[in-house]
Amino acid sequence: MSFSSVLIQFLNGLASASSLFLVAAGLSLIFGVTRVVNFAHGSLYMLGMYFAVWLSERVGFWTAVPLAAAVVGFLGLLIELGLLRRIYKAPELLQLLATFALLLIIKDAALWAWGAEDLLGPRAPGLAAAVEISGGAFPQYDLLLIVLGPLVLVFLHLLLTQTRWGLLVRAATEDREMAGALGVNQRWLFSSVFALGALLAGLGGALQIPREPANLNVDLTVISDAFVIVVVGGLGSIPGAFLAALLIAQVKAFCIGLGFSKATLVVEFIVMAAVLVIRPRGLLGREATIPRGPGAEEPPLRPLSPLLLRALAALLAALVLLPLASDGYVLVLLTDVLIFALFAASLHFILGPARLHSFGHAAYFGLGAYAAGILYLQAKLPMELALALAPLAAGLGALVFGWFCVRLSGVYCAMLTLAFAQIAWSAAFQWDGLTGGSNGLVGVWPAAWLASKTMYFYLSLLACALAIALLWRAVHSPFGYALRAGRDSPLRAEALGIDVRATQWAAFSIAGLAAGIAGALYAFSKGSISPEAMGIPRSVDGLVMVMLGGIHTLTGSVWGAALFTWLQDAAARNVDYWRAAIGVSILVIVILLPRGLATLVQKRA
Template sequence: MSPDAFAVQFLNGLASASTLFLIAVGLSLIFGVTRIVNFAHGSFYMLGIFVAYSLVTRIGDSPFGFWVSMLLAALVVAIVGLLVELVLLRRIYQAPELFQLLATFAVVLIVRDATLAIWGPEDLLGPRAPGLKGSVDILGRQFPTYDLVLICIGPAVLAALWFVLTRTRFGVLIRAATQDRDMVGALGVNQAWLFSGVFALGAFLAALGGALQLPREPANLGIDLVAIGEAFVVVVVGGMGSIPGAFLAAFIIAEIKAMCFAIGQTTLFGVSFSFSKLTLVVEFLVMAAVLIWRPWGLMGRPGAATRNAAEIEVPLKPADARTRKLGWVVLIALVLLPLVGTAFPYTIVLSIDILVAVLFATSLHFIMGPGGMHSFGHAAYFGLGAYGAGLLVKQLGWPMEGALAAAPVAAAVGALIFGWFCVRLSGVYLAMLTLAFAQIVWSIAFQWDELTGGSNGIVGLWPAEWLSEKWAYYYLTLTLTVAGVLLLWRVLLAPFGYALRAGRDSPLRADAIGIDVFHTQWMGFVLAGAVCGVAGGLFAFSKGSIAPEAISVGRSIDGLVMVLLGGIQTLSGPVVGAALFTWLQDLIAREFQYWRAALGFTILVLVLAFPLGVAGSIKRLFVKEVA
């Protein structure tokens, strides 16, 4: 690489680092004080670009108007953030961590559709900044002047935040609240406004980061999830709650990406390799490497992320007679379903989807609930099962039955490798690392055109002859799902399941009575991965294809929603949650253009109305308090 190309790419990296820092620092601040992992942070970034577009196209002709538009856009979004905090988050600060996540994810869905309704589906390209349209000469190459300004903004914001946090009372209170918000309240500080202030500040910074991107990239509807993904990586690499950490991590990640672009296509050891294709995963690789080396991020501290005590759980008991009877009734109804289903063919199709979702959610619940490992990347094992089976059919010509049988093996091998890394971590860090691995699986599926068919995926995966009728495939799915669910439940009530819960309840005590917590959790992770792989295989053959879309971060999130919707503390929770969610999603998506927003509002209602999950709340109605 020539020095001039290197220099320009380096500067490009710095400009990206500024933006990345602006998004990530707000996320980190909000997490630090409110302990909420704010999924909607990417939405604030996206809103920043769109609002800035509207303002700049109206008043942004002069340099003054342009910069005022930038600040105004950030302010408008800060007010939106404030409203979100006042109307929603304030009600759920005491709720379990995962419920808060779910609520902020609902905000993502609502903001996405609101943006669609206001600005339409087209990409919007903003004008360049007045007065900064030119470029400067860097070693003979042109570099946009605007990007130089952007480079300076990051460090300036860092300095300003540093000053506020260490030299003002507001800053001291923020730092104190980061550690112990209740105590701050008991000392006479109105923490409600402190929370609102921090949340609005975070939204402001994210939106400012977005607005400043307007001259560089078009306003696009999908950018919220991309931004939140990148911001999570930066915050986790830097250390949750650490502001200098966020700055350092933004710098490292942006520069590594820039360098990948700079190197581009190259030949290593005689193999042509595209570094620019690597950019989709490189940040996740960096994150995985950092978390293994320093499990709390570069400048984070142990314990900072795991403050939220787990909910107190009622001991698990084998099903009583009444529950068993109910189980039989449901099972018989499911067996009889195709008889009525012939009149409504779609019922069978939807039922297959529901059963696959049930198996997926139950396997996720296994590691999330009793295992205490909150996986944000369960789609990886779904994808490994689906793609594993698909590739065996397409590349090696295996029969469908054999390929389906191999699906759990493929997923288990993936879980064995990923789990070995993930299980070392806990809390948010574990969640983020599982997400990183899922993104890696996803981008391999997306990028490796020759093998996986790229974005089109693998098509023409059909069940064997004897399963070609929909009802036949339904019975296969039913059999495997029931078997998988019962297997996982059985294991939870066996000594292994007790060891798993022991490791979650008190790793200290578990270790002190001879339990190898790491090994137990790792094996639990692998078992859940294998069962999830079956779900992936069933999915691929029921649809006749598998594409990256089906194993994206969206599927992981769906799984979380299902588990939480049903209730994480009950064995039947994921079953109820998966069925309800799949049915609702199907219903809304068919009927309504703005189905995301509708789904978002539904989730919010459920979160606010059923803090124990649906199955958990029903159980609470029927089961008296054990005490």
């Protein structure tokens, strides 16, 4: 590789870093002040792209870019006023879900407005040519991007240190309650910070259109990149975000430039892993400050009442007898319900007793499914063996990813789990040779004796009921107590000799294993696997199931899974914008019941 091509790749990396930095900086600013991680931040970037393309055709590129950023900023203001303002006092998990709901709604809105096809943007007039740099050609426009990133960094720095607004932002980032008691109008501060963050994301998107067409997948790609950058750069540090954006963009540019584009994801993962091992708080991160305010209080875990136990036994008996009375369709639907009940229960296992907020649990579901398919199709193992071994692959994946995730807590853990899941999804999507790429794997059929719908239903019933019972047992075992001890008071748990991280790590791996069982069962029940099996939306389905059933009981997530799977089956065929419908339902739940669905149960009790 010549010096000139190295230089060109380096400049490419610098240019890409600018857009990423704009998104990550906005995310950091908003989180610092409002303590809300905006999962829809990538969607604002996506809107910036679409608006910029659409406006370019009407007012020309150079007017369209700032205009698109301003429109997105204004939209951010409306979102803050209409939605976020209502949920600042809600539990963290509900806030995350609410902004995720926004992501689903924006995606479907963009689909409705601009269609599913990618939209090609214009070249930048006046900067459409390339310049020669030590023998290689380099787009003029990208030089502009290279300059822009540092300019925005300096601008933000001056804004934060030299203006009264910046002073108040820094004060509120540290202790917003106290700032309020000193007369700082938080409503206005929160709205303006959110609008600025949205504007930066919109600008990042709008600036990208000469390089990349506007498309509907960019929201998740960008948000997971931004999460990686925020985690690597150090939480809440804007210069850190800048450094991390440079680092990640350089890594990507060199992988692509060297012809290893398939390795990009792996290398990105290794870089992140290396940074977190050497500097657990990120490049420029500092000791995480514990946010002020009343701590989340968990209700006691109660043993199953005899009544509920009898109800469960009756339900199990009914399920066993069901195939005698029912046709194939009901059995298929119930097999799905069972599989998702296990998936939801495994997610609950880390969400409830460990309070590890995972937004990427489908990764382990998908790993189980893909491992089953690959072992069966590629390694030619018998179906039974493939089914038995596949969950181990998921457990192994959870073991590796979990090591990092348990080092971060709360929203940071949520960010990292989502980033990992997106990496796993991209790997499945791109690795044609092994996973069949976007087409997925087909012909993953169960062995002959399990092929009938009835037999497969019985297999799923046995496996899922057993696995759920074991998870339930584990929550009530000494290990489960150690897990809850680490959640209730990490300080006390450590002072009692409990290795909180190791306990959480074990729980994360167990949950991954259980999700892998569900995934492997799913693969053989459908006969095919596609990347959607491990997409982020599937992770969120799991979260919705757990929320529906109530975060405080494991059995609740089973009912939640049943209700959700049935609803999805009934509605997905009749509603065009199913994802947006889910999003709107989540928002309604979060706004009407900001303390969670569990309050309904408490009121009744």
